[in-house]
Amino acid sequence: MSFESPLALASGATLRGYELAYETYGELNPERSNAVLICHALNASHHVAGVYADAPELRGWWDNMVGPGKPVDTNRFFVIGVNNLGSCFGSTGPMTRDPLTGRRYGPDFPVLTVEDWVHSQARLADALGIERFAAVMGGSLGGMQALAWSTLYAERVAHCVVIASTPQLSAQNIAFNEVARRAILTDPDFHDGRFYDYGVTPKRGLMVARMIGHITYQAGDAMAQKFGRELINQREQYDYTFDIEFQIERYLRYQSDKFSQYFDANTYLLITRVLDYFDPAAAFGGDLSAATAAATADFLVISFTSDWRFTSARSREIVQALLANRRRVTYGEIDAPHGHDAFLLDDARYHALVRAYFERVAARVAPSIPPAIPPRSARGDSA
């Protein structure tokens, strides 16, 4: 969807008109009360659920969470996935041609913030005729957007679901992002962000960046369990080389190679910066309760005990702020082994909690929606 009016950004820059790619699932009810906005994290897109008829291998990134009969049941809710500005899956970003110059934005694309994204998403909601969301939901960076929605557009958010997120990045989080960015920026194929003009991509830099990301998304124990110190091809001896010898090396190479073929390097730089900058409490002297005081939504906050990127302690900071503000909040601290990535994976306890919460959302915002019949397996797992 195209937006003609300029968007003023936190940086002071202005984006003259822009495009947002989005997908919807389910039906908006006549009261327009059953809309759920799903916000994505670093490398995902508007393709939240399901598959395309012509590309059955491209399953939505949160397909285990969103869909008919899923925890966020598209038989009951009208779910919107939107690709964020600056990303590389159809919305305006560094790969887009600047209409004024005809040249790709590249490094000239303005650096954005979570709040900028939220303002751009609000315009999409306007265009779709959604005054108030039944829920705004996201994991990780998506959770930051949900949290920002709850204060920037308090009256438009009935429920706010913040999963595996944090009220701000730690020094360590920023440090990892910086290493990733340096890998891209120092790749000779980066060409100051103008690599498009040279017909190359800074593939090596992107691969290193993705490897670092992957390491931080997984728990050490889970990695040990999955890969251990296994050598490739059932070898029992070292080759005494720097080629791939360990399974974990092959995994990282494979994943990062795949990633470097579809992800834009400028987008990676941009979105890691969006993460770094997020700090809603900063404008309130570090007081997160004050920063979230405007929120009127009910909250579901979920963290995973093995997530060392955005630890449970960071989610508890959010919960504590909401408690101090007397907001209704449910907090699930899921003892899952998978680290930060757990929010994307199947976990019966996690999914049962989200499902139960969305039952409540449905009952509150759209009582006319018939109750869903949960699949037998989900009920059984939750007992």
Add this chain to the structure above:
Amino acid sequence: MTRLTGGVLRPDLEQVAAWIGRDSRVLDLGCGDGALLDWLARERHCSGYGVEIDDAQVLACTSRGVDVIQQNIEQGLDMFGANQFQFVVLSMAIMATQHTERVVREMGRIGQEAIISFPNFGHWRHLWSLALGRMPMSRALPFEWYNTPNLHLATILDFENFLRALGMTIVDAAFLDERGRRVSILPAKRASTAIYRFRPGPTLPDIGA
């Protein structure tokens, strides 16, 4: 005692609920499936949260619309600010706490008043078991000595001394027999369950209770 509708609540919770006024903000520690908070929200227009560590119970709370914070009550209470609640409840769980003194002090910090229910170890059946050389087992204490989660069992007298030692003032107390009926005569021996309502602050002059 105010009778509540149709025995929906466990007898000790029924007493707890009877002390909690309309529109109160309530924190229920170890809230289980959220039955007390659910009842208080519906019947007394109360609000608040449960604190519960068990996944299945957290789900049960969420399913019935009770807000729950998934935390261990021994570690997670610093999330709650001073005097955030009119009542902090700990029902039939104190005996399983490890740092019992800290938990009860925290209750006094967070709540204007606190309510604790617990199985009375001084119940005559328990004394009788001990007299016969066996560790007590009862409806309130259904475990063998080797698999009990209970670390800190107390008699009514012990508990009252404990509250006074912590500088708490006992506001009210109720005692129930094994069938949940009120006990007024010789509760120290006849009560199976004791329920205390107290608040932080200096003990008022002893009136010989």
